[in-house]
Amino acid sequence: MTDSAVLQPDLQQPPWQxxxxxxxxxxxxxxxxxxxxxxxxxxxxxxLFVVGTVLGMALYHGAFGFTAGWRNLVVxxxxxxxxxxxxxxxxxxxxxxPMLHSGQAGLVGAVAPVGTSLVVGSFxxxxxxxxGGGCGSGTLFTVGAGNIRMVVTLVFFIxxxxxxxxxxxxxxxxxGFDPVPLVNSFGVTGAILVQFIGLGLVAWWVNRIERKAHxxxxxxxxxxxxxxxxxxxTLVSGRWPFTWAILILAAGNALTLAIGGAPWxxxxxxxxxxxxxxxxxxxxxxxxxxxTWDYPAMALKDSVLTNIPSVMNFGLLLGAMxxxxxxxxxxxxxxxxxxGRQFLAAVVGGLLLGYGARLGxxxxxxxxxxxxxxxxxxxxxxxxxxxxxxxxxxxxxxWFRLPN
Numbered sequence: 001m002t003d004s005a006v007l008q009p010d011l012q013q014p015p016w017q018x019x020x021x022x023x024x025x026x027x028x029x030x031x032x033x034x035x036x037x038x039x040x041x042x043x044x045x046x047x048l049f050v051v052g053t054v055l056g057m058a059l060y061h062g063a064f065g066f067t068a069g070w071r072n073l074v075v076x077x078x079x080x081x082x083x084x085x086x087x088x089x090x091x092x093x094x095x096x097x098p099m100l101h102s103g104q105a106g107l108v109g110a111v112a113p114v115g116t117s118l119v120v121g122s123f124x125x126x127x128x129x130x131x132g133g134g135c136g137s138g139t140l141f142t143v144g145a146g147n148i149r150m151v152v153t154l155v156f157f158i159x160x161x162x163x164x165x166x167x168x169x170x171x172x173x174x175x176g177f178d179p180v181p182l183v184n185s186f187g188v189t190g191a192i193l194v195q196f197i198g199l200g201l202v203a204w205w206v207n208r209i210e211r212k213a214h215x216x217x218x219x220x221x222x223x224x225x226x227x228x229x230x231x232x233x234t235l236v237s238g239r240w241p242f243t244w245a246i247l248i249l250a251a252g253n254a255l256t257l258a259i260g261g262a263p264w265x266x267x268x269x270x271x272x273x274x275x276x277x278x279x280x281x282x283x284x285x286x287x288x289x290x291x292t293w294d295y296p297a298m299a300l301k302d303s304v305l306t307n308i309p310s311v312m313n314f315g316l317l318l319g320a321m322x323x324x325x326x327x328x329x330x331x332x333x334x335x336x337x338x339x340g341r342q343f344l345a346a347v348v349g350g351l352l353l354g355y356g357a358r359l360g361x362x363x364x365x366x367x368x369x370x371x372x373x374x375x376x377x378x379x380x381x382x383x384x385x386x387x388x389x390x391x392x393x394x395x396x397x398x399w400f401r402l403p404n
Contacts, residue, residue, distance in 0.1 A: 016233055022146075022325030030318050040305045044259050051259070052312030055252045056319025059141040061237075061327070062245025066364045067129045067138055070390050075404045077213030079206035080221035084242035086199045086206075091250040092373035093195050096257060100374060101188050109374030110263045112361035114381055115176015117168070121359025122367065122382040124352045126389025129364075130397055132157070132349025136266040136363030139353070140313055144320030146330040149338040152346035153353070160354020161267055162274035165290040171359050180377035191375040198380065237327045253373060260308045263373060265366030266316075267357040269309035272299045345400035349393075360386075 030053060038046050058064070069081020100109045112118065129135050132153040134142055139157055142150040182191035210217050221242050234240065256264040275285045279300070285291040291300055304310040324330040338346050357363045360382055362371070368386070371379025397404050 016237055017328040018237075019325040019328045019330050022330045023322060026318050026322035026325055030315075030322070033314055033318070037305050037311060040303060041311075045306070045308070045311055048256065048260055048308055049311050049315045051252050051255050052315025053319035053322070054248060054315075055137075055264075055312070056141050056144055056316035056321075057323040058240070058245045058248040058252070058319075059137055059316070060145055060320045060323035061235075062240040062242060062248075064242065064245040064249065065138060066135050066368075067133065067390075070387060071130065071394055071404065073206060073209065074391060074394050077209055078218065079210045080218055080242070082206045083203060084221065084246060086203050087242075088246045088249055089369065089372045090196060090199050091246060092253055092369065093192055093375065095250060095254045096263065096373040097183065097192050097375045098188055099254065099257060101183055106261045107257060108262045109181065109376065110265065110362070110366060110370035110379070111179040111181055111374055111376040112367070112371070112378040113172070113176050113179055114378050115172075116174035117171035117176065117359045118361060118378055118381055119385050120171070121164070121356045121361070122385035123356070123389040125356030125360055125363065126386035126391075127393040127396070128160075128349045128352030128354075128356055128389075129386070130349070130390055130393025131345045131400060131402070132353050133346065133402075135353070135365075136357065137316070137365050139350075140266065140316050141320035144317035145324035146321070149342065149346050152338060152343060153350040156347050156350025157267075157354040157357075158270045158274040158277075158350075160351040160356075161270040161358050162278065162354070163351075164355040164358025165271050165275070165296070166288045167355075168358055169289040182375040182377060195372060195375060249369075253370060256308075256312070262308075263366070263370030264312070265309050265362055265370060266313060267309075267354070267363045267366060268299070269304075269307060269313045270354060271296070271358065272304060272307055272310060275300050276304070341400045342402060345397075345402055356389075 034046055034049055037049050064084065065081060066085060069085060072078045072080070073082050096109075100107050125135070129138075132139065133150060134153065136157075139150055139154050143154050182194055185191075186194055207217050235244075253264045256262070275291060275296075279285055285300060286297070290296055299307050321330070353363070357367075361367050361378065362382075364386070367382045368379055371382060394404060
């Protein structure tokens with residue numbers, strides 16, 4: 001999700017210090033925005049706002065990253081981040097596939113067509129991950145934690161998403177076929193088993209790479225090490241073991257499905273924010289086909305406080321800000337100012353992230369995490385194509401003065 005090394009709370013520097021200004025600002029923003037959501041919408045939206053906040057804290061404190069995790073496997077031949085992601089997918093599949101097919105009305109999985117749009121979009125997104133420094137959730141939680149470079153990435157992420165929405169109808173006319181839910185072919189239990197086999201094969205490949213390079217596998221990444229600190233302090237100020245983040249992210253996605261009727265997603269909100277900004281300056285978005293479709297048209301017309309991805313994104317930003325304040329790391333992240341080629345990388349990466357997310361039906365959260373949790377074939381194709389794009393992005397990073 002992001003270049004997490006600069007964000008991880010330093011557990012080696014007692015005593016524990018808190019950035020009271022940042023913590024107070026985050027709590028004030030939470031109270032104000034939560035109150036507005038309560039007044040304008042319904043109590044369930046406030047609950048989703050809280051869920052988004054907790055997810056933001058988990059992403060920050062757990063340093064749970066797709067971008068850095070993939071890069072560490074390629075460059076350093078270390079697979080801890082990838083193993084954590086695979087375990088997250090497995091846990092979420094076990095919980096959410098039965099939920100989606102329990103017969104409860106109103107629950108819709110993250111399924112999408114398979115075709116040219118998916119392949120091209122996810123590949124471009126993979127390149128953008130490495131140049132922009134994060135994916136959908138990674139961009140948000142690092143912005144919330146005060147990373148200036150990621151603000152640039154986010155701005156162009158939004159721009160790319162809007163451009164992608166304008167072009168999406170053309171891409172959907174290219175070769176492809178309808179969504180393929182694995183449950184239709186294998187049943188609920190069979191779909192889960194098939195996905196477990198797929199995840200196991202990927203884990204075997206990751207472990208093989210690490211063992212070949214280093215002779216052994218780091219096996220303690222899921223465990224909590226006190227390093228002189230108690231559980232409570234670690235919970236509040238980080239750095240969390242991957243297990244804690246996995247459990248909270250899996251539970252958060254399941255709660256989002258149960259409360260909101262659909263799995264967790266992020267990047268559609270960027271489309272809405274960008275389109276609304278263009279309408280403010282006089283652009284009629286209804287001239288573009290995507291914005292005449294029912295759901296986008298409704299989201300564009302209504303307040304962002306009634307849009308579930310937007311509300312959860314706001315919570316995620318504030319949750320990451322609160323976590324950075326509790327870890328006393330906000331000011332350190334804010335010193336990461338891009339210049340020259342690094343600024344250009346944020347611009348190009350952001351555009352590719354946004355455009356790719358729209359063509360690929362989401363980001364690492366909406367397309368990959370929620371897609372696998374919904375047992376959709378498109379998520380596996382997204383995974384492969386985005387990883388391939390990430391390989392290109394990793395090779396391009398040195399030219400942009402970005403460390404590998």
